[in-house]
Amino acid sequence: DVKVTQSSRYLVKRTGEKVFLECVQDMDHENMFWYRQDPGLGLRLIYFSYDVKMKEKGDIPEGYSVSREKKERFSLILESASTNQTSMYLCASLGNEQFFGPGTRLTVL
Amino acid sequence: AQTVTQSQPEMSVQEAETVTLSCTYDTSENNYYLFWYKQPPSRQMILVIRQEAYKQQNATENRFSVNFQKAAKSFSLKISDSQLGDTAMYFCAFMKLLGTYKYIFGTGTRLKVLA
Numbered sequence: 246d247v248k249v250t251q252s253s254r255y256l257v258k259r260t261g262e263k264v265f266l267e268c269v270q271d272m273d274h275e276n277m278f279w280y281r282q283d284p285g286l287g288l289r290l291i292y293f294s295y296d297v298k299m300k301e302k303g304d305i306p307e308g309y310s311v312s313r314e315k316k317e318r319f320s321l322i323l324e325s326a327s328t329n330q331t332s333m334y335l336c337a338s339l340g341n342e343q344f345f346g347p348g349t350r351l352t353v354l
Numbered sequence: 355a356q357t358v359t360q361s362q363p364e365m366s367v368q369e370a371e372t373v374t375l376s377c378t379y380d381t382s383e384n385n386y387y388l389f390w391y392k393q394p395p396s397r398q399m400i401l402v403i404r405q406e407a408y409k410q411q412n413a414t415e416n417r418f419s420v421n422f423q424k425a426a427k428s429f430s431l432k433i434s435d436s437q438l439g440d441t442a443m444y445f446c447a448f449m450k451l452l453g454t455y456k457y458i459f460g461t462g463t464r465l466k467v468l469a
Contacts, residue, residue, distance in 0.1 A: 276455050285363070287445060287461040293454070301454065335399065339455050342389065343447075345399040 248272070249338050249346040257352045264323040266349050268336030276339035277319040279303075279311065281332040282348070288335065294319055326353045356381045358448050360460035367436045368468050374421075375431040375463045377446030383407075385451035388422065388429045393443040393462075402444070405429065407451075436467045 252267035270277065276295050280288040280303075290303030292311040300311050308330060312320045323330055331353045337343040357380045367373035379388070390402040405413045405422050412420050417434045433440055446460040 278457075280459075285461060287360075288457075288459040290456060293456065295454065303456070342401045342404060343457055345391075347398045 249336060249344050251334075251336055251346040251349050253349050254347060255350050255352075257354065258323075258326050259354055260327060262323075262326050262353075264326050264351065264353075266321040266323075266334055266336075266351070268319045268321070268338075268346055269317050270319075270338035270344070271317065272338060272340055272344070273316065274338040274340055274344075275316070277313070278337040278339070278343065279309075279319065279321045280335045280337065281305070282335055283332055291321065326351075328353050356383070356448050356450070356458045358446055358458050358460040360444075360446055360463050362463045363461070364464045364466070366466045366468055367433075369436055369438060371436055372432060372434045373436055373465065375433075375444050375446075375465065377429045377431070377460055379427050379429065379446075379448050379458075381427070381448065381450075383450050387449045387451065388420075389447040389449070389457070390418070390420070390429075390431045391445045391447060391459075392440075393445065394439070394441065399445070403431065433465075438467050438469060441465060441467045 249270045278293040279291045294300045294313040310322045334349045336346040359378045386407045388405045392402045393399040403415045421430045443462045445462045447457045
């Protein structure tokens, strides 16, 4: 069975903190993606990676960075969290389709 | 640039009835994929159905079928015999056949199935 896992379901952080969101897939996929999901805006692509150490900006990369040191793991980093980054974050991995993780609901106070 | 539009933010349907969710898209590409994803409340997003643009035949998966109109750039999802478990957010998505494998998602339709 295909599996994409995310390190936390819920996370509460303070403004200015550095935040790490981890995503792991067990399907040996090359392509992985980070989205944020907000009501009325759908899913917006933050960053994606097509191979280890390779990354490309998506539509809304400002305030975020990513790391892909191993094929199975793709991390999203908020260097200095701000309240407007409160959102649901979804990770996905691409095979014949995109397989999604359960999501991390991040609240920045 | 490609865009995907879902014009129905919310819909409801009685159990056992049929409902159709609309999706339109804009692209200059000729080869692409279209998808419908389902996100149940507090649960993982899963693929419902996919359509390759080069296929004229509409895709079907059990109670789920699509009406793909390439010229009109329309891709609606029909759910027959609606069940309570169909209650979810539904997202339409587009992907170019050649390129970076990025998906473009619509803003979603929240479907509620009523008992």
